[in-house]
Amino acid sequence: MRKFLRRFFRNPGAVLGLALLILLILVALLGPMVAGDPLEQNLLERLKPPGPGHPLGTDQLGRDVWARVVHGTRISLGVGFGVVLLASFLGVSVGLLAGGLGGVWDNLLMRLTDIFFAFPSLILAMAIAAALGPNLTNTVIAVALVTWPIYARLVRAQVLALREREFVEAARALGAGQGRILFRHLLPNALTPVLVQASYEVGAAILTAAGLSFIGFGAQPPTPEWGAMVAETRNYMAEAPWAATAPAVGILLTVLAFNLLGDGLRDVLDPRGH
Amino acid sequence: MGAYILRRLFMVVFVGVGITFITFFIAQVIPIDPAAAALGENAREEQIREFRERYGLDKPLLVQYGIYLQRLLHLDLGRSLRTGRPVAEDLREFFPATLELALAAFWVAILLGIPAGVWAALRQNRVPDLLVRLMALLLGSTPVFFLAILLLDLLHRRLGVLPGPGRLDPYLIPPPPVTGMVTVDALLARDFAAFQDALAHLFLPAFVLGSASAALLARMVRAAMLEVLSQDYVRTAWAKGLSERQVVLRHALKNAALPVLTLLGGLMGGLLSGAVLTETIFSWPGLGRYVTQSATSLDFPAVMGVTLLVGVIYSLLNLVVDLLYALLDPRIRYA
Numbered sequence: 001m002r003k004f005l006r007r008f009f010r011n012p013g014a015v016l017g018l019a020l021l022i023l024l025i026l027v028a029l030l031g032p033m034v035a036g037d038p039l040e041q042n043l044l045e046r047l048k049p050p051g052p053g054h055p056l057g058t059d060q061l062g063r064d065v066w067a068r069v070v071h072g073t074r075i076s077l078g079v080g081f082g083v084v085l086l087a088s089f090l091g092v093s094v095g096l097l098a099g100g101l102g103g104v105w106d107n108l109l110m111r112l113t114d115i116f117f118a119f120p121s122l123i124l125a126m127a128i129a130a131a132l133g134p135n136l137t138n139t140v141i142a143v144a145l146v147t148w149p150i151y152a153r154l155v156r157a158q159v160l161a162l163r164e165r166e167f168v169e170a171a172r173a174l175g176a177g178q179g180r181i182l183f184r185h186l187l188p189n190a191l192t193p194v195l196v197q198a199s200y201e202v203g204a205a206i207l208t209a210a211g212l213s214f215i216g217f218g219a220q221p222p223t224p225e226w227g228a229m230v231a232e233t234r235n236y237m238a239e240a241p242w243a244a245t246a247p248a249v250g251i252l253l254t255v256l257a258f259n260l261l262g263d264g265l266r267d268v269l270d271p272r273g274h
Numbered sequence: 275m276g277a278y279i280l281r282r283l284f285m286v287v288f289v290g291v292g293i294t295f296i297t298f299f300i301a302q303v304i305p306i307d308p309a310a311a312a313l314g315e316n317a318r319e320e321q322i323r324e325f326r327e328r329y330g331l332d333k334p335l336l337v338q339y340g341i342y343l344q345r346l347l348h349l350d351l352g353r354s355l356r357t358g359r360p361v362a363e364d365l366r367e368f369f370p371a372t373l374e375l376a377l378a379a380f381w382v383a384i385l386l387g388i389p390a391g392v393w394a395a396l397r398q399n400r401v402p403d404l405l406v407r408l409m410a411l412l413l414g415s416t417p418v419f420f421l422a423i424l425l426l427d428l429l430h431r432r433l434g435v436l437p438g439p440g441r442l443d444p445y446l447i448p449p450p451p452v453t454g455m456v457t458v459d460a461l462l463a464r465d466f467a468a469f470q471d472a473l474a475h476l477f478l479p480a481f482v483l484g485s486a487s488a489a490l491l492a493r494m495v496r497a498a499m500l501e502v503l504s505q506d507y508v509r510t511a512w513a514k515g516l517s518e519r520q521v522v523l524r525h526a527l528k529n530a531a532l533p534v535l536t537l538l539g540g541l542m543g544g545l546l547s548g549a550v551l552t553e554t555i556f557s558w559p560g561l562g563r564y565v566t567q568s569a570t571s572l573d574f575p576a577v578m579g580v581t582l583l584v585g586v587i588y589s590l591l592n593l594v595v596d597l598l599y600a601l602l603d604p605r606i607r608y609a
Contacts, residue, residue, distance in 0.1 A: 114285070115292035120547030120584040123565055127297060127577050130569040131304045207417055211551050214419045215566055230420055237427040248420035255415035 007268045014264020020257035028077050031070035038063065038071040038224040047240040059233050059243040068224035069246050075225050076206050076254055079140055083205035084198050086144035091151025092187075092194060098152065099159025100182045110156065113149040121146040125208065129217040136225070139209050139218040146208075147201060151194055158190035196266045203258030210251050226251045279597070286589040293585040294346065294578055298339050301574035311572050312355040329353065329575075342578075351582070352575040356568055361579035364564065369583070370454025371441065372560030375483060375552070376545040378476050382484030383491050383541065388534075390488070391495025392522060395503060406492055413489040418548075422482045422555040429478065436478050439557040443471050479556040483549060487541050494537055498530035505529075532603055539595035543588030 008014050042062035050057040056065035098109040116124075128142035162168060163186065171185050210227030212218035219225030221232055226247035233243035301308075309325045310317060317325075326332045329352075330341055342352060351361035394406035429436045441456050442448055448456065449463040457476060460469035502508060503526055511525045546561075553562035561580050568576035600606045 111288065112292075115289050115296065118289045118585040118589050119293055119296070120543075120581055120588070122550050123547055123569075123577070123581050123584065124297075124300075126550070126566065126569045127300050127574075127581070130572060130577075131300050203415065207415075210417055211419060214417075215551065215554055216570065227417070227419070230417070230423070234423050237423060238431065241427070244420070244423060248417055248424075251417045251420070252412070252415050255417075256411065259411060259415055 004268060008264065011264045011267055013260045014268065017257050017260025017262075017264055020253060021261060024073055024077060024254055024257060027070060028074040031073060035070035036064055036067040038068040039222055040064070040067075047236060047243070049240070050242055056246045057240060057242040059229075059240070060236050063222075065243055065246050068229060069226070069250050071224040072226045072229065072247055072250055073254070075136065075219065075223070076210070076251065079136065079143075079209045080202040080206040080254070080258070082140040083143045083147065083209070084202050086140065087148040087201070087205075088151045088194060088198055090144065091148035092155050092191075094148070095152040095155025096159060096182060096187060096190070099156040099163070100178070100186060106156075109152070113152045116146065116149045117153075119146065122208065122211065125212055126215075126217050129212060134217050134220060136219050136223070139212055142212070142217075143205050143208050147205065150197060150201070154193050154197055155190050158193060159186050162186050162189050192269055196262060196269060199258055199262035199265055203255035203262070206251065206254055206258075275600075279593075282593045282596070286586060286593065289589050290582055290586045291343070293581055294342065295339070297574065297578045297581050298342065301572075301578075302335060304572055304574075308355055308572050308574065329355065351579040354568065354573055354576040354579075356571045356573040356576065361575050364576065365561070365579055365583055367454070368559060368561050368564045371456075371558055372546060372549050372553070372562060374455035374457060374476065375479055375549055375558060375560060376542065378480035379484035379487065379545050379549075380542055382480050383487035383545075386484070386488040387491025388495050390492040392499055392527065394492065394496045395499030396518070396522065398500060403496075406496070410489040410492045413485050414493075416485075418482055418486060419551045419555060421485065422479070422552060425478055425482060426555070437471070437475050439555070441472060441475050441558065442468065443475075446471055479552050479558055482556075483545060483552040486548075487545060491534070491537065491541070494534050495530065498533045499526060501533075502526045502530045532599065535599060535602070536595060539591040540588075543584070543591050546587060547584050 040063060042058070045054070045058050045062040046060055048054055048058040048062075054064050054066065056069060059065055059068070094109050094113065098106045098113075124146045125139075125142040128145060129138050132138040132141065168181060168185050171181055176185070209218055210225070210230075213225045213227035214231045216231070219228045221228055229247040230244045233240070233247075236243055307322075309322045309329070309331055313321055313325055323332075330338055333341070345352060349362060351365070353359065354361050354364055357364055390406045390410070394403040397403050426438065430438045437443065446468050449459040449465050449468050452459050452462050456472040457469060460466070460472050508521060508525055511521045516524075549558075549560060550562035550566055552558065553560045554566055557563075561584070565577055565580040568574075568580070
């Protein structure tokens with residue numbers, strides 16, 4: 001663990017990613033208390049450029065862009081973590097069962113994974129969100145349903161490789177049952193690549209969810225969700241570019257943080273890495 | 275090899291049927307009656323009943339699905355509830371625009387991503403490498419819908435160097451449709467003014483759609499090249515006194531191409547389905563815009579048609595990539 005931390009903190013990208021992420025989490029937790037009301041309209045203050053009182057200007061309804069972006073941080077991080085928790089739980093379970101049970105089960109579960117893998121993910125997410133009704137919870141469910149196969153394949157490959165290793169053999173020889181071997185021996189050792197993947201996937205989920213909201217299948221106005229904010233303000237790019245740019249930069253920084261963190265974790269956890 | 279291809283083709287069919295199955299049952303959880311949604315609020319009771327009968331919505335679920343599969347055998351994808359036309363006909367109309375866009379984006383990704391990756395690997399940890407990595411990281415983290423809005427505002431509205439949304443200037447007469455891809459049709463008709471204009475219209479959406487893939491490709495190529503450049507045979511090539519150009523083109527790139535190739539199939543598939551956002555912003559009359567409008571109006575036969583088409587193409591592309599892989603690397607044999 002100490003070796004891991006030392007390597008991690010020597011990796012400038014990883015440190016930058018972590019620092020950015022901590023900052024974003026602080027904004028998400030504490031920001032809404034100080035940033036003001038994201039929904040309060042003031043039509044006399046429409047499309048005001050950044051200045052005193054409105055650090056990031058105002059949008060077409062005179063709402064404070066800063067307040068909306070800050071509140072959006074909480075939403076996007078929540079969606080990103082929610083999707084990854086749900087998807088990795090689903091995917092790890094399927095991969096563990098497929099790799100651990102083998103035979104018919106393996107075949108059945110992996111063919112199911114193939115189908116979901118071939119599905120055009122944004123279109124499937126759109127269909128699910130349209131069917132369930134467009135809102136944030138359904139966005140999380142939809143994006144999780146299109147991203148779990150990646151964890152299933154990762155974990156299954158790990159389990160297949162680990163199953164033949166000596167420590168598993170030893171456990172089996174000592175009389176450990178199937179369940180014990182799966183959960184006590186295979187699962188913990190299969191999780192490293194999941195952690196790396198999960199880090200990238202939080203960013204990817206935030207991008208997908210923002211895209212869904214942008215085309216109207218996710219968070220609905222006036223919710224201060226970043227993708228929805230860009231959609232609402234895109235027609236004012238000429239007179240008030242800050243209104244659409246600020247939430248887009250929010251998305252960019254958040255996704256960047258997770259990508260940096262993912263790269264860093266991969267370098268640190270995989271010593272053969274590039 | 276023949277048996278392997280057959281087995282893989284069977285898998286493509288299996289995946290295709292699986293996709294229709296999943297979409298079909300997603301369609302069933304809709305809390306809204308699609309008949310009422312299609313006919314509007316003022317529809318009379320018997321209109322709704324008639325609509326349900328015409329589209330087979332009055333039958334039990336499994337029967338409905340059975341009918342769907344039976345028709346699928348004859349390539350009949352049912353009727354769109356929104357356009358009222360056969361879905362297969364809609365797909366034929368909208369697919370070429372998406373294919374044109376995705377192919378162009380694919381070239382953007384290749385022409386930007388591969389040289390950038392090679393350059394970065396050759397100058398590892400120096401300015402070019404850091405520059406490429408930074409660009410790749412930023413492009414990979416930018417929401418494509420904002421990139422589209424930003425570039426449209428900058429290059430079209432403010433600087434006026436590129437045309438806005440759409441495929442062709444409305445004052446130009448579109449070339450007679452042969453392939454449905456305006457650039458190709460213009461060339462076939464020898465209408466070079468239309469070709470130039472169509473190409474200009476294609477540039478921005480293709481760049482926007484391809485940019486994230488270019489970033490991904492650059493990272494992959496860089497990693498693969500670094501791996502290859504550390505091999506003995508490359509050192510030998512340098513030691514022989516070959517120029518950088520010869521070492522890269524003849525010795526390194528060829529061997530780095532294999533791991534990158536596996537990525538390309540998925541990339542093209544991703545571009546086809548990723549076109550949803552780009553098409554919406556650029557008013558591009560392709561499958562992405564069609565499926566967005568269909569999903570909005572809960573037109574599930576249309577959504578099923580699009581997902582099936584894109585999913586099958588994706589699976590076929592992966593099959594082609596695997597076969598190419600065996601063709602290029604004599605060590606790989608499929609049984």
